Amino acid sequence: MxxxxxxxxxxxxxxxxxxxxxxxxxxxxxxxxxxxxxxxxxxxxxxxxxxxxxxxxxxxxxxxxxxxxxxxxxxxxxxxxxxxxxxxxxxxxxxxxxxxxxxxxxxxxxxxxxxxxxxxxxxxxxxxxxxxxxxxxxxxxxxxxxxxxxxxxxxxxxxxxxxxxxxxxxxxxxxxxxFTKNVFEGPVDKGLMDGVWHGATGNSDSIKYTMTYIKGRFIEGNGTDKDGVSYPFVTESTPAGYKNSPITFVESLDDYIGRKLRDQNGAKISLKDDAEISFIIEKNGTLSNIEISGDLDSGLKEKIKNSPLLQEKGWSPQTRFGIPFRTKIVMSLIVKGHDTRYGIAKYINFNQNIAE
Known part of the structure; x- marks a missing residue:
């Protein structure tokens, strides 16, 4: 109807x-x-x-x-x-x-x-x-x-x-x-935010935060999580990231697989386009819940999951108002590229979401 x-x-x-x-x-x-x-x-x-x-x-x-x-x-x-x-x-x-x-x-x-x-x-x-x-x-x-x-x-x-x-x-x-929740409020002067503003997300994450402005320009902020821990910030939100870029991570992992790992017949591993890795970046930067998908036997998947690259703290999780959140990453294990007027542009399939 x-x-x-x-x-x-x-x-x-x-x-x-x-x-x-x-x-x-x-x-x-x-x-x-x-x-x-x-x-x-x-x-x-x-x-x-x-x-x-x-x-x-x-x-x-x-x-x-x-x-x-x-x-x-x-x-x-x-x-x-x-x-x-x-x-x-x-x-x-x-x-x-x-x-x-x-x-x-x-x-x-x-x-x-x-x-x-x-x-x-x-x-x-x-x-x-x-x-x-x-x-x-x-x-x-x-x-x-x-x-x-x-x-x-x-x-x-x-x-x-x-x-x-x-x-x-x-x-x-x-x-x-x-208009059911007051999410942000503060002083205004000459039409601009000026002074300390107070905000709250009102969601299950229970974030409270302050942001200081001078003549409309954001200077600094401080977020407080549901446990009362404070985090200073200069950017409202940041995405999850790896040292240089996620592409660097995939290339390093691919290099490790090529140098160190072999299949059951002793041959080098050839990853297919559908090969993916997923994991959760914990608030302190360590990785958990690591999973490998694709046409590989379970023994090789375990070896990849236990690689040194996946044990180090090279990743940073998403943040909101300075507060880090457990972040789930799903990304391809194949780096692709296409020609541009400046050379080859590299890219991977990459998704991130806050993990509950």
Whole structure:
């Protein structure tokens, strides 16, 4: 029934020209990206998607195509227009918005009103609580090339409607997406973060942190884990890594296999493309839960798992607000490459996730 209703929305969104022919309408499906600041994930079908975007022809007398996004429950999520001089971007998830755009909460209530120029926010932006009360007013100023947008904090109101920041001076609160949790707050002066801000993730990791700003510039931070241990940081999050790069690790392991190990017939081991290694980087940098996949006998897999390279502390785990997290790595044991104008570019299949 839900898919039928979404299909009906799609049909209603399509325009009909004077000759009775249907004009082009493009539909994309998306999943939210859990990585802060990253673009949402383009999804192949409506199954498991979080929302979808339709791009419809421009209205009569206007050259800007219409953009509409819907939550999977069929409620409107966003309405706006696209920059008309970039038609190729209308066929891609990274499209350029233009003019006024309005976001809505899943229940259909107004959430935010913004203005866009060539895909970037510009000018005043108003945000609202789910109750309908005004939450904040900020001013966005894009750079000369329309990226590196700077945001000035102007006015902010608490949930009771009290003004806590006026004309760029006072206290500011940042909530999670549905305004159920206060995740970050601190002092503002002349429209910029200025002083010590306090935050908390509110998740099972129970991270609390402080970040110090001077005239909008981040200076230093300190994270505290659920056990009360503190970690200073200068970057909010860092990915897991190996000394020089994961490619160096695979090449070193491949060299060890070629020099030290032989199969049951005494021949050198030839790894297939499907050969992978997985392990967990513990908070102190040691490796655990090492597994080898691929067309190798169990004896050889054990020898690889016991190699000196896998016993040393060459890896560092992911961090959030300075706090290290057990990190699961899955990577290929084959280094590949392709020609570029500057030579051969090496790459491997590599995935990392925080381990529970």
């Amino acid at each position: 839900l898919k039928n209703s979404l299909y009906l929305i799609f049909l209603l969104g399509c325009s009909i020209n004077a000759n009775g022919q249907q004009k082009d309408t493009v539909v994309y499906y998306f999943r939210y990206n859990v990585i802060k600041g990253a673009k949402d994930l383009l999804w192949p079908t409506i199954d498991s998607a979080d929302y979808f975007r339709t791009i419809l022809p421009a209205d009569s007398g206007d050259d800007k195509p219409n953009v509409q996004e819907y939550y999977i429950n069929g409620k409107i999520k966003f309405v706006g227009k696209a920059y008309s001089n970039k038609p190729t971007d209308l066929r891609a998830p990274e499209m350029l918005l233009a003019g006024e755009g309005m976001c809505f909460f899943p229940d259909g209530k107004r959430k935010q009103i913004s203005h866009y120029e060539k895909g970037y926010k510009s000018g005043e932006e108003y945000s609202y609580y789910p109750s309908g009360k005004l939450f904040s007013r900020v001013k966005n100023s894009p750079g000369k090339l329309y990226f590196n947008v700077k945001t000035a904090f102007i006015d902010c109101y608490d949930k009771s409607g009290n003004m806590i920041c006026e004309n760029g001076k006072g206290h500011w609160i940042i909530y999670n997406d549905d």
